[in-house]
Amino acid sequence: MSGLFDAQVTGDRSQQRYAPRCYQADAIEKTFQLWATHCGVMVRLATGMGKTATASFIADEWLKLGCQHHVMVLVHETQLVSQWKREIRKYTGATVAIEQANSKVSGIVLPRVVVASRASLLERTVLGEDGESHTVSRLHKFDPSLNWLVIVDEAHRYSRRLTTCGHVFEHFERNPDHRRLGLSATPERGDGVSLEDLFGGVAADITMVKAVHEGFAVPFDQRYIKVESVDFRNLHEVAGDFSDGELGVVLSEQKALQSMCIPMLDKVGDRRNLIFCPTVENAKLVTAFLNARCGKMAARTLSGTDSPEVRERVFGDHHRGIFQHLAVCGLCREGYDDPGLRAVTIFRPTKSRTLAEQMRGRGCRPLPGIVDGLDTADQRRAAIAASDKPDCLIVDLVGATSLEPCGSTVEIYADGKPDEVIARATQIVEAGETDVIKAIDRAEDEIANEKRKERLEAALEAARKVTADMRRRARIQANVQYSEFQVNQGHGLGQVSERAKEWAANVVMPFGKFKGERLGDRPDWHLKYLSQKMPNTKIGRAAATELAGRSSV
Template sequence: MTPVFRKERPYQREAIDAIKATLAAKDSCVAVIPTGGGKTVVIGKTIREWEFGNCLVLAHTTEIVNQTAEKVGDEIGVPPHVEMGVRGADLGGLWQGDMTVVASVQSMVSNRRLEKYRNYPFGLIVVDECHHATSPSYRKVIDYFRGRNPHLKVLGVTATPNRTDSTALGLVFEDVAYSRDIAFMTSEGWLVPFEQLTVTVDSLDLDTIKVKKARGHEADFTREELEQRLVEERVLHEMATPILQETGGRPTIVFTAGVEHAHALARILNARRPGCAAAVDGKTDPAERTQIVRQFSAGNLQYVCNFGVFTEGFDAPATACVVMARPTKSVSLYTQCVGRGLRPLPGTVDGYATAFDRQAAIATSAKHNCLVLDFVGASRNGVVDCYDVLGGNYDVEVRALAGEAARQGDRCKVTVEDLELAKAVLALRRKRQQESQLLVDSTYRVDRVEDGDGAGSGLSTPVRRGGASDAQVSLLVKLGVRREVAIGYTPAQAGAVIDSVGQSRCTSGQRAILVRHGVDPTGVGVARAGRIIDRIAANNWRVPSGGINLE
């Protein structure tokens, strides 16, 4: 078997170097790389460069074990031994020095398996999806081999470290060697951007569903009670209709609250559009599950409703829509689910040197973004959405303000710029509150609701205005501020936001023109964008052969 020496991406190289440096000084560390960022590539290249004894990779699902064994084998040039179920290495095939084993923790934890490797101890244990590493089975394996080799190093790799479990993780890992989040990966053009659409299910009352917090996990709705509500026939149909209408032809993964929910929703979808959906769960026959994934990847099946199967270890880059048919309060769970749809199509981004080039390649590919379809009840009751994933480093108020458009049911792009704008707006509000300046709300606009024949119904909808002029409101909207937010500003607030945002962001119309002519609009303000467009227009709408001085 010949090694496949793939050139790693820059951040993967940074991760490998950081891991090696940290393990040179400490016994254990964690690397955080978002779903779609190539965690397995980092694992394989780290093992290939490891010089201190045998390596063991632990995972907890059949899919992850098989995928890891294949990709690690590509990197090291030798198929690793696999310890899982009836599969296992013969004693005569074991050696000491540079042997690699990929194992399911459920199999490796048995005394028979541990004893088998007694005389072939490991120098490095890699725990994939290491947020599970605090469980007794992982601890038993690690402690056993540390007893055989006091110099054992342990690397944990995950896409979604559970923040509420940081204390418990600290019992297994000493340090975080490297960390990147989805915001970084999308802004750098390694993952596709996502668009969010929130659908309210009027017949679903989340306020009456109990919330509990398991030890070491985030608080979330009681799964059994949530599923009981979601399998009601009316709720199923209220979900099926927007799924069929809003997803278009996108290959779609649907995350559900339980086995019954997955199969019931697939049944409703197939009743509306025969042959479009299938359901899988942990007890689905492996051969049937493999066949369903193949049909989905080949484009012969649009919807796969799943429970507890595809949150980890599922690799289908064609996935262009993620449906959260199970509302959740868990950021970790939501991040795992959304991450399934963020991989670009193969060959889209590798080979490009800049983030702008990668983003342009994604924008012109068959998969230009991922649609996230969220279902919530009549009350959101703290349900997580895309802004909680993208805005992990922003406070709750910022994420709430940035995601307000999505929460009102509008389809919207989810960007870091939205979060930065919300942060600036909130900072301005807080400053004015600290100065005890009262907001002016004496001006109102009245929108009259008209009947179908054009006659006024007599009903009016008051919209509070802060005094910003129509011209200010119009410009703010073009800069990406929602109209209902813009009209609430005072003239001073509107001017401050325009001055701040307009220095580094052009209007949506200017941005479209610049991108169409191959000019990166990142950091280009309104005035500078206007000068660039004037140059292009003066050259018969072609970029001058000598290029454009962006200054």
Template sequence: MELRPYQQEAHDAILDKWASGDRRVLLVLPTGTGKTIVFSKVVESCVRAGRRVLILAHRGELLNQAADKIKASTGLMCSVEKAQETSLDSFYRVTVGSVQTLMRESRLKKFAPNHFDTIIIDEAHHAVSDSYQRILDYFPEAQVLGVTATPDRGDMRNLGSVFDSLAYEYSLPKAIKEGYLVPIQAMTIPLQIDLSTVRQQAGDFSAGDVGSALDPYLEGIAEEMAKYCMDRKTVVFLPLIATSQKFCNLLKSKGFAAAEVNGESDDRERILTAFDRGDYNVLCNSMLLTEGWDCPSVDCVVVLRPTKVRSLYSQMVGRGTRLYPGKDHLLLLDFLWHTENHELCHPAHLIASSPEVAEKMTENIAEAEAPVDLEAAEETASQDVVADREAALAEKLKEMKRRKRKLVDPIQFEMSIQAEDLANYVPSFGWEGKPPTMKQLQSLEKFGIFPDDVDSAGKASVLLDRLHARREAGLATPKQIRLLESRGFQHVGTWTMADATKLIGQIAQAGWRVPRDINPATYQPQEGWVRQVVNG
């Protein structure tokens, strides 16, 4: 099976990270972009190198999917470590194992601590739990790969306690732009749902409380869905089985061909097959279908299980982002959840580059009266946030000018080169959050960056990577940026070094004054102007 370009890049990056000494690495791929294919090929590479591999998952469906995909894509067979089945007498070099089984001390002790050379954790956002940690600690020398669809670095701050580094990340917007997933259109339903009395439980909203709080609104939600979803294939996520069943009956009364599945359904497979076939156009479930279920024809997702966990929200929405003939977008319905907790996930959090952008996107989508394309909404909100930041930066630059600082403030540099990724950087993994090293600080100052405002080794590292890449590309230096922007020129970081040097020469010849025929606010170099930031 030939890998897509990003899948091959991910495979190679994982092996490179292991080879460089990072023992536990993370792979982030959006739902629907083939994470199982990628780790299947990693498994194949490990087996070719004579290694023994364990694939861990917390649900039987995920284990079966992994074994099937590995066999289909590589030809390798897997032994099973689950309940009464054991891999100890098998000659297969790949084992799919249940976390619930292997976490038991009596089961672990049947293996030598060096039995597995490689451990792969599917749905790695679960890896922070004690059960996974017990298994990883028992095989201390194994190289570990965690795979997750977590969409932002906020979730990865928790995973940073388990993994050494991020091997590769493929973003949802990039997957959409490159045509591997469908665009997402979000619609905010003007129905205010009060969650202010819902308690927190295990880091999220209590499912029981959400179910009770949601109950009075189900009739209204069903009426709203009748306006937008009647001709769509829709999956609805609800907090409780009882709520899911009640809502399914309400939808039927509105004319939907609705069905309901839950963990206790005896005919679950029959219903899922019938939904896939088109016998039903709405499928209600109580959080059963967040992982390990694919139905590419789904073109509408309704999340009635509000959550503050990004990975969970991403999994729910991911049920509808896969490509399918005739499907040109996914409709994602959101609601005006009223809660005192501002960490509630909204469609904006799927692609927003920062909390500020997500908040602005959510406001803009709520004000719209029709579905809004998420990428377009993100672009508009980003421009608004950048404008606010630049206004704040202008005030800061005035203060810097009074202090006559010779070096460039990191924020000024980031805004000048239009680098949102630098401006929104958040340390995730252990070393990234430590203070910058003396060597890093000295290097930043040598480049012309004021180092005192760089607060972590991770931020220093990405800044230095960008600075080296810009120097190789012949782009304006930080000192050129500071000198020219102090005289009113805009985004000098997008210029070439040659253009900046030429203009500085003209200013020097004019006695270090801007020549009268040049307007700094509108000036753009005529030749060699670089419009896109070098990303390293």
């Protein structure tokens, strides 16, 4: 986890004291505040923001509360156990034990910190000497009467309903003073099950887009590969996502491999590249294609079936640049730390936003030391822009039949924004815009302008209707007024009311040579002309009334 903290040397230069970043310090303080009312608290930090370190700082504060306070870290992937042990020991200085496979906590004195794989704590049914079946678990070694802090790595993988972990939470819940801390960059489960019953409070919620904006993560440079020849229409779904096996078959055909790999090579250039594949076989075929085209040392394959020793060796070779392309299946989505990675290729389309963010997030870490010690977001963004890794190239599939809707880079950056913004921004990116944030901003501006124009047109139409209605009412009112004071006015016979006289005399000529003059100031011949030429208009009726009024005097 290099490059995640500001290190201050105190005393001996070999001893370093690490200080949390501003958002980590806020998360630490908020966590302890929430524990006053919640047993479980969630810390959401985007990939590369230092979840492990933040949890280590919190664990350190917990251990300081007294010798009865212990820490249990639950890790779901075995390869992350050693990483957690190394990191938490670095920031707490505590003795850290491992509970995994043949590594077992033993002895009279219980270590202050234990890192355990979820599999090692499973309940198992065994046949006892009495011939009866018994349920056993390694959990019995961890006295629940102690004040345990249970740190749950990648908390979105856990649920009280799961038989693989529900009993673990129940074990520690025997002590009401225990606490839980959930960590995740993507705290949403694919099955829709809520995590609120385990983690009722939220101490931090730093999304990928916020991490980029604050200068703690590098921006994505989004590129697309068009694969019109690939048809996804007949793919089945498993738990709401594409079937990995069927994806592998579709994407392993020679024509598909060519349409994906050749443009990928052109876009990636000399960047070190991590390629996500749907199946082990597909990853091997991608590797074989790249090696045949670029040389046998260009690419390698790793999967969950490889031993930890093999993975460590291949990861190390990739970090050192011995080969450029690493094609993986079932690995690197979580807990993979490689700040020097400059390209991520997604050959594993997904409908899961969580999985999409996990894959893309592998490349978002800045180079070590680039942003440490800088106080403002502007300074950090400028430092990233001037570094050897100003962004991370994301190569994505687009144009495949029935590929939409898929978890996409736009969806990740547009977290919480309306679907219409995501759809418009996706169109903008597919048209060639490589800056996803600019695409989203442009989409929001375009949609806002369109809605503003629609509102203006609606307001103008409403105003036109109101004006037309007012004119209609004015005509009706004029007719009523005229009928009221038109009393036997024809040719001077009868009397015209004073009100009618006053009204007619004050009517103003609206047009012609005498525009603006009162009818009361016009000669008889002009009034007679107006009343005869325009008898059914306001001016004609007023002229007739004025003329009749004069005749009655």
